[in-house]
Amino acid sequence: MKEIQDREQLNHYLRAFQLESVFHEPLLPHLSLYGFEQGDLICTQGQAPEYLYVLVNGKIKIYTTSSEGKTLVLSFKTPLEVIGDVEYVRGTPILNMVEAVSSVCMIGIHYRWLHKYGKDHAPLLRFLLEIITQKFYIKSNSLSFNLMHPVEVRLASYLLSVTSDESDSRLEGQLSAVSLSDAANFIGTSYRHLNRVIRQFCIKGLVERDKGVIVVKDRNGLSALAGHNIYEHNRGKGETRL
Amino acid sequence: MKEIQDREQLNHYLRAFQLESVFHEPLLPHLSLYGFEQGDLICTQGQAPEYLYVLVNGKIKIYTTSSEGKTLVLSFKTPLEVIGDVEYVRGTPILNMVEAVSSVCMIGIHYRWLHKYGKDHAPLLRFLLEIITQKFYIKSNSLSFNLMHPVEVRLASYLLSVTSDESDSRLEGQLSAVSLSDAANFIGTSYRHLNRVIRQFCIKGLVERDKGVIVVKDRNGLSALAGHNIYEHNRGKGETRL
DNA sequence: GTCAGTTTAGGACATATGTCCTTTCCCAAT
DNA sequence: ATTGGGAAAGGACATATGTCCTAAACTGAC
Structure with a gap:
């Protein structure tokens, strides 16, 4: 992972995905842009999470490894997607492994600022709500589908x-x-x-x-x-x- | 389903589950308490949802019926739980059937008021966020678990x-x-x-x-x-x- | 109690899927 | 081209699970 020092690029993404109101003035200075190469590990199961990431470019793979050593790929994600949201809301360790499947670009923000400036910011809350609801919906479908077919x-x-x-x-x-x-x-x-x-x-x-x-x-x-x-x-x- | 005209009881539940800040002043008058008998259908897949329900007493069953006629029970829920939240956020028809497994008591609020008075109300948004995140987490676990064992x-x-x-x-x-x-x-x-x-x-x-x-x-x-x-x-x- | 009807449990067989191991194929180094 | 190693595909068998049908158990009416 390397930080991409390109404010212009970051603003471009914010505009492209209509995130300007989600990450309002007080949050802006704490946003950074990160790049990952194909194969890079973005999150590691069990670790303490620090950043909320917004996937804005590339493709990632979410997977989990059971205690018996089996691997289950939970999903592949493309923009617009958020990772670290569930952990942020629940205050738990990282749930799954996340790996870059292509080269990947993500906006990152540290939980500290997200909490400090965002916990009462309705547009951010609504954004997270929509994203997680979407995830739930997909997961729910996936569960039924897998069990029934x-x-x-x-x-x-x-x-x-x-x-x-x-x-x-x-x-x-x-x-x-x-x-x-x-x-x-x-x-x-x-x-x-x-x-x-x-x-x-x-x-x-x-x-x-x-x-x-x-x-x-x-x-x-x-x-x-x-x-x-x-x-x-x-x-x-x-x-x-x- | 019958409405329970008992403001006292409703307030009791709000206190018991610490929902007083979630449903703030402007929302309060639009809350109602509903009772269901064992076996009653609370929601029907495919219908247009109108109310967000908060389960405060009893046990419910969420299930879905596939086009081939198979039934899959997605979960059993006990308080505190919310139904209609995903539909509210996504603006879609009701996803699953919901049935009372015991006699059940729920707080209901029409989407209209939820939206009008709640869409910028951070405590409500956070509440929904926590609930749905919890659902997602359970569902995600359940998916892995079912697929792996x-x-x-x-x-x-x-x-x-x-x-x-x-x-x-x-x-x-x-x-x-x-x-x-x-x-x-x-x-x-x-x-x-x-x-x-x-x-x-x-x-x-x-x-x-x-x-x-x-x-x-x-x-x-x-x-x-x-x-x-x-x-x-x-x-x-x-x-x-x- | 007896009987018919309904619900619940189990038998027989077919299919889906997992495990382990062997075979085949591909690629690189020589 | 030759060869060795590792990845990809396939064979053989065991297990898990589904489907369909039958047998057993329960229930209510008489």
């Missing part, structure tokens, strides 16, 4: 969700930076089983694999399998009452 | 969590109002499989079943099985920064 369906859904935002440009969606075993841990299954299902998909002509890369061939077929249950990414916030 | 472990954990708060008084924890098939839907398995696992537990002497009631015989044994992963209920709020 076999890996086959989850994989189809996952492939759709990943390739839709990755491959804006290229026609064929590919799995890019996310390794297959990450994918397995995200879907909540073993690498072995993931392979098995992928092979079925290949046979059915839904995807093709070439040198470890999965290429989606039949989005409609996958959609049919997935039902309408798509793992949600961050959708822009809709109409809210707040 | 077999039914056997989940059932052990479930039995422990249920019997700890039910049977404050009685020594033997029993499953009370919650039916076995509810339990199955909560754990995310089939009734059939639940039975299978219960039978194993019986054989191991962990529980006994008598006329459809499960009696926990060996809490330590169950704990060993569950690891430290206990489904969290609402724990009183800890130290928070807010």
Whole structure:
């Protein structure tokens, strides 16, 4: 991690994501911009958190490691997203590991100032409320979805969700930076089983694999399998009452 | 549902749960107290929500029905808990079914007033933030837990969590109002499989079943099985920064 | 008590998924 | 091109879980 001393850039992000009212005058001087390289660890489970981060560029992976050593990838996040919010509100140690999947840019603010100047600042509170509510909603869906559907369906859904935002440009969606075993841990299954299902998909002509890369061939077929249950990414916030 | 016209009782609850600053002066006149009988439907999935409810007495069940007709019980809640909060923040239809598992008492307030008098009221926003953060935390744990552990472990954990708060008084924890098939839907398995696992537990002497009631015989044994992963209920709020 | 109907438990089998180990493939160093 | 090492894929088997159906237990009416 390195701090990026570029006030201009920071202001740009604040404007782009409409955060000017969220981080008002007294908070501004305490905002910093941080850069992370692909693979950098941004947060470590169990540590005492100090900063609230706002993801403004790049992609991160949230995961947790159980006492038995299994890894479960909880989510992949792209802007706009906040990390350290749950810990801030609850006053607990860091819950999960956070790692940069691409090069990443985040706005950071120390809890001290967030608390001192923000605890009564309604726009900030509403912002956090919306973000966390969104997280809850996604998590809740994800829970139901995982519990109710076999890996086959989850994989189809996952492939759709990943390739839709990755491959804006290229026609064929590919799995890019996310390794297959990450994918397995995200879907909540073993690498072995993931392979098995992928092979079925290949046979059915839904995807093709070439040198470890999965290429989606039949989005409609996958959609049919997935039902309408798509793992949600961050959708822009809709109409809210707040 | 019937409205309980008892200002005294309402004030009592507000005091008991320290909600006086959350619902400040302008909101007070719009608070009402509602009573539900066991089995009453409190919210219906898909409908337009109107009220934010605060559960102050009794026990409720949150569940969802998939398009294929499967039911998944998302959680059982006891005071202090809020429902309709996610919908309020996101401005969406009701997400899940909510049903009274015992006779239930809730404080209700129409979104209209909540918005009009509450949208800038920091204590209310902080309250919602804490509640939803708590929900997120529980949900997140629950997701990992379900994905990483077999039914056997989940059932052990479930039995422990249920019997700890039910049977404050009685020594033997029993499953009370919650039916076995509810339990199955909560754990995310089939009734059939639940039975299978219960039978194993019986054989191991962990529980006994008598006329459809499960009696926990060996809490330590169950704990060993569950690891430290206990489904969290609402724990009183800890130290928070807010 | 007896019976029909409903609820609850269990049997048999099929499928989904996990574990462990072997095989294959890829890439780099030589 | 050759070879060795490590990552990726697949085979074999065990276990976990789901589905469908049957058997057993309970309940209320008579």
